[in-house]
Amino acid sequence: MSETIFSHFPAVKFEGPSSTNPLAYRYYDPACVVLGKPLSEHLRFAVAYWHSFAMTGSDPFGGPTIDRPWMAPGDPLTLAKLKADAAFDFFRVLGSPFFCFHDADIAPAEPTLAGTLKNLHTMVDYLAEKMTSSQTKLLWGTANLFSHPRFMAGAATNPDPEVFAWSAATVKHCMDATQQLGGSNYVLWGGREGYETLLNTDMKQELEQMGRFLSLVVDYKHKIGFKGQILVEPKPKEPTSHQYDFDAATVYGFLKRFGLEKEVKVNLEANHATLAGHSFEHEIATAGALGIFGSLDINRGDMLLGWDTDQFPNDLWTMTMAMYQVIKAGGLGLGGCNFDAKVRRQSFMPEDLIHAHVGGIDLCARAFLTAAHLIEEGEYDSIIAERYAGWKTTEAQAMLAGKLSLDEIAAKAEKDAIAPKPKSGKQERIENLLVRKIYS
Known part of the structure; x- marks a missing residue:
């Protein structure tokens, strides 16, 4: 592995609750057996490639504050490989068992679909090579079908059938990439699958398109023999006024409408739950009750702000109750705990990213241990x-x-x-x- 900005950091180790080392796990002992299996198997932590390695710290009111070596001018594929080197070095530091990615996170786009897909597969081959010398596996892959201007009116729900076809081709290749890398799940997050105004929207048409798209994905899963889960990630708003995948209950109704409730589960995010007016544990309990609980994106929102701030978690009560519902729902199975969270704009140093993940991992571990104790004790x-x-x-x-x-x-x-x-x-x-x- 080439030298990276994380190379001089030692691997984070479990040192117990009395440790004063800020870069040590106090509660996350991967080998600790709880409810019959190791804590690492219960929680299945994952690093989000996008927020950790592609995020620049920019927001609607300010430019980039985070400058990484792979963000400098240069050959796009060379820089993408430099980013991957840093990512796997970061996984080494954390001891992270999994990671997650969008296609746009790992590979540069080209003006043409063919060029973009060629870059994707080049980088997937490179990631596969990196994984041969790493213990980190792929939790899930997905496609970015929301950032480019072509997706301004959605991907699957776009009024233009060519955008639907472009999106279908992209997802097909991202599913191939996920299978090649041994991913446990494939996630569909429709960042713009909704409407800004009903004045120019045919909702029935768009819902039919969305149902057809998801049915195509399920059909392709079976065609290629993908053994992982297909997951939909609910989100209520931001950027659109109303998303069609508003929350777990809405997604279940949509799946029932198209006969997919036995084929698709949900990837639930804490910040999306609060944007929908729910608690994280509510969404987990709902999905568990409906039989569609699949995986988690771990983060939190700012209760004083009405948008998706994607902060690292720090509320022990909230996370304990979420983990209690995870256990009651039968556990994560093929899913995991993906840190879909980003450091703040002022936290631009490499060690800030490590501190953020160490804190999040430890919080989740402590919450899970407490929830497991509640269940074992039985009083609650x-x-x-x-x-x-x-x-x-x-x-x-x-x-x-x-x-x-x-x-x-x-x-x-x-x-x-x-x-x-x-x-x-x-x-x-x-x-x-x-x-x-x-x-x-």
Whole structure:
């Protein structure tokens, strides 16, 4: 590996809760066995190629503040390879088991589709070579179908069928790349699959296009024998006024409409959840209840700002409750915890990026350990079970299973002269319990 801006950093190690080393894991011990398997297998951490290596620190009100060697003028493919060298050196420092990418993150675009795809496959071959000497694998790949002006009115939902075809070709090749690199998932994030105004929008037409596009992706998955998951990432707004993939429940309704609910799951992001007016744990619980929970993008938003700030997580309560729902949903499976998060504009040094990931990884690990302890101890779950205990009776199960009609239920209620009384939800007791467990 050539010398990179991360080469002089040693690998981050687990040193335990008493460590004062700012570049050490205090809670993330990859080999620690929890609920029957190592913590590394539960959490499956991934580095986001885009925010970590392509982000310049620019925002709508200011230019770039982050200057990396691969951002200098020069041959685009040479610089892309320099970026990849730095990325895998960074993975070494963190001990990161996975990474994620968009096509535009790893390979430079050309004016033509053919030229762009040629660069993509050149860089995929280079990444495959890098992976032979690295323990880091690919969690998922995806296509950037939102940045270029051709996507100003969407990709799959664009009024121009040539944009639909360009997007389909791009996704086809990105799926091929993901399979070549051994990816566990393929994600579709429609950054502009929505509308800015209904004045010029045929919603029925656009939803039909979106359904056809996703069906094509699923068909191609089976054609090439891709064993990973197909994931859709919900996002409610920004940049469009209304996204068609608003939240987990909306995506489920869309999947049901096109008969894809058994084929596609969701990749849920914390900041997208809050933009939709939900909590992260709500979205995870919803996806788990509907059977479409797939993977996570770990970050947070700024509650004082109404846009996607993609900050690294630092709220132990929120993350613990999210991890509790992950466990209840059956775990991440082929999914993982991808840090779709970026350092702030003023954090432009290479070590800032390491500090950000170390903190995020440690927070998630501590949250998962706490959630696992809550489940193993059983007190929290027993309170919930007690609240719904009435539904375990034979009669209640018959109502739930559809064995009793509405008039039969009514007749029985009248005959028995039932008189249900209010029962405490015990919210404060639960809050006190969780505060003690989370912050102890």
